[in-house]
Amino acid sequence: MSLRATLLLAVGVFGTGVLAGCAPDAPGETPESTLRAFVSAMERSVLDDRARADAFALLDEGSQERLASRARRATHLARRPLEPWEMIAPGSFRLRVPLDPMEIRVDGERATIRLQADERTAEVPMVREQTPDGPRWRLVLVPDDTPEIAP
Numbered sequence: 001m002s003l004r005a006t007l008l009l010a011v012g013v014f015g016t017g018v019l020a021g022c023a024p025d026a027p028g029e030t031p032e033s034t035l036r037a038f039v040s041a042m043e044r045s046v047l048d049d050r051a052r053a054d055a056f057a058l059l060d061e062g063s064q065e066r067l068a069s070r071a072r073r074a075t076h077l078a079r080r081p082l083e084p085w086e087m088i089a090p091g092s093f094r095l096r097v098p099l100d101p102m103e104i105r106v107d108g109e110r111a112t113i114r115l116q117a118d119e120r121t122a123e124v125p126m127v128r129e130q131t132p133d134g135p136r137w138r139l140v141l142v143p144d145d146t147p148e149i150a151p
Contacts, residue, residue, distance in 0.1 A: 027058060028136030031104050031111040031126040034058055038139050039099065045090040056085035060127045060138035067142060
């Protein structure tokens with residue numbers, strides 16, 4: 001192999017490695033990538049109702065079940081079928097603290113993302129769950145201890 005071909009191959013391999021290293025993680029790969037994807041979906045939900053389904057898919061199993069339960073009750077009241085992601089109100093989401101900097105604490109299958117700006121602080125609980133695509137980080141939107149609304 002000529003020197004030129006060797007250099008081109010080395011640059012190509014190095015460049016591919018750099019690009020792969022700089023690529024953001026896919027949603028679910030890390031707590032951060034899941035939170036960023038959720039925030040993006042909620043911001044899109046103002047103009048695109050389907051974005052709420054994207055946000056719903058990033059929630060942990062418990063939050064999804066609790067929203068599905070609420071949707072069943074709301075279906076009876078509204079007398080029309082409602083999907084679980086319709087329980088996430090579009091346009092009601094407003095980020096009160098910036099996503100950066102982000103402090104992430106991981107403890108086994110649980111994580112907490114702490115966001116802070118001036119006097120405001122937000123902590124976002126996350127859980128790593130088994131999915132058909134393998135283990136993925138999910139956002140806990142509706143904790144277990146959230147009181148249920150009576151039917």
